[in-house]
Amino acid sequence: MTLPAPGIDEIRSKAAPFPKRHFLSVTDLDPLQVTGLLDLADLFVGINRQRAKKIDLLKGRTLVNLFFEASTRTQSSFELAGKRLGADVVNMSPRSSSISKGETLIDTAVTLNAMQPDILIVRHPASGAASLLSQKVDCSVVNAGDGQHEHPSQAMLDALSLRRAFGRIGGLTVAICGDVLHSRVARSNIALLTMLGANVRVVGPPTLIPTDASRWGVSVWHDLKAGIAGADVVMMLRLQVERMQGALVPSMREYFRLWGLDREKLALAAPGVKVMHPGPMNRGVEIDSDVADDLAVSLIQDQVEMGVAMRMAILASLAARLDNR
């Protein structure tokens, strides 16, 4: 099942040890380290497109997917990434009742730690949960989404998709549109893309843009048409339907009219514009199917493919650090 020797040697040589034991935030990385990881992920894209996809870089390692929040895309992406690298992967989805959530987190961490996993991939509805957990275990922790804080592997795979589409990230104008307030994807992307030299705009109704977001090194726009005018990339965020409660936005139809992406609005963006979405999409709420499914402009399928390769690169790099111990 293993690849011919040159492939794996090249991967081993490029899999630089991860700079930290855990991957909790994109701010754990500097631009050079990001570039190294993107280069490594590019190799994995090649491997993933072959018939024989499996290599034994993580042979003997145990990965645990610990998801306190439902996820299909991210969880299966990490699972595939681990398996293609030859690791044993266990999926756990503890029930998180609203009262005993925290108890479950620490108790589960201590229990899992005793089973000697090598890498723990965790998603939890509370901001900072991955960081808290990383203080209680001996293995590496990867943040697969903590509350409204960060989703660093998503930002990395978005960067990989962008670099493959445009050949660069620095200098691109990226409009991140929609529910920025509740989005960990937006926070990770803003931190990563600004670090890599992109011009980032955040676009959405004032009720869905965090206070003082203009101090995050981005420009803030409340008019979608103005916000995406001349943009190279339009990244749409998922609008949770629950947001209709609590007077954040009045209705889905008004939201789509003002902040949903359709052909007409997209025409204002730069020629060659690419559209992204972290999924799952609310078609007809934040994005028109017509745009989402147009492979000439949509990177949404690429994002999913890049997700597996990017996560393989992250896991390989973390494992390289473990190997050095």
Add this chain to the structure above:
Amino acid sequence: MNAPRAPGLIVFQNARLVDPAAGYDGPGALLVAEGLIARVSHGGDLSDLPADVRVIDARGALLCPGLIDLRVKTGEPGSEPKETLKSAARAAAAGGVTSIVVQPDTDPVVDDPAVVDFILRRARDIELVHVYPAGAATKACAGQGMAEIGLMREAGCVYITDADRPIVDSRVMRRLLAYAGGLGVLVAHRPADPWLAAGAVATESEFSGRMGLAAEPVAAETIMLERDIALVALTGARLLVDQISAAAPLESLARAKAKGLPILATASINHLTFNELDIGDYRTFWKLTPPLRGEDDRQALIEAVASGLVDIVVSAHAPAPPEEKRLPFDEAAPGAVGLETLLPALLTLHHEGRIPLLRLIETVTLAPANAIGLAAGRLTVGAPADLILADLDTPRLIDAAQLISKSKNSAFDGRRLQGQVLMTLVDGRVVHEERQEA
């Protein structure tokens, strides 16, 4: 405790006397007899002393009234693993706090004279520091029906409050102020608009936004304070604003005080010491109610304490055991213990030259004493001998594990402070004494 049971004769010679009531900060001496302050000298040592007096050479150390802390939580009754009245009293004695006012949001809630009685009886048995209960303003602190304010006052409660829970219904608040005001009972209220503050665990800012934490704007405090001020104007009743925390509500407070409204305000030592960035990587010991604000707010608060706009400083002692703190930030209990660190933390503002010592001591002695009508809090002949002797300069590295409080959730853990209580007297009894160095 090996403290003498019978009120003894003690004289402090060669001390630095700080007495806000007399406006005095200078050398002096003080004689304690029969639990009271018997003689005070501004200047030299006292002479013509009784024969069996214990003479203490203060060597220039600070001698001032014992601290009076208007906002202390224990876990008794109901959550004794957090903190008992006894462990809180021991922590208080060690911290130089001779009077504590305990909050009513216990289990059961202190909304009944029998519970007031219970706490006072426990305090008498413990026989360390004075413990005064604050009564609930509304039954079960639920914000609706009025608690038995008059009966609780007769039983010995010193003010009424619903503690951390804002009294949302303006009509209830109006009636509370009117009724309690008529009885001469002080009402304390922490201003927070419940809807703007709903679910919030941090102050709204660029930082909390980046951390992905649910946050309340400072306006939540300002709006509720403005309501309370309007109701004070309507009823003429006295109000104690509990833990004002930001610059904007301080402006409201200043306007209200300028109009002569009978409003007092407290600030917690935590909000005078820390700002929102101390949350750092989701450190739950810094999760407080109200949330830590920005540095501009902290600076404004220090100025307000210096100027007297904020009258009183409290420890906001709120014990929480590990199982309530070792949680994701959203889910962790708010609050920090503070009885043992109140004095040295306060002295930071003296050492940094921000607030004169006399004023600082006033905020934790005379001002709270006057707010709730205690005879303590001053070095006046005939006043209770609730005193502390403290070294202003002793450097200390705060180690939460070494605290006397049953819960170790100190926001000052690992912090370097200056100042050490050498001796604490309550009604002339020595309730805490540091071992004297050679």
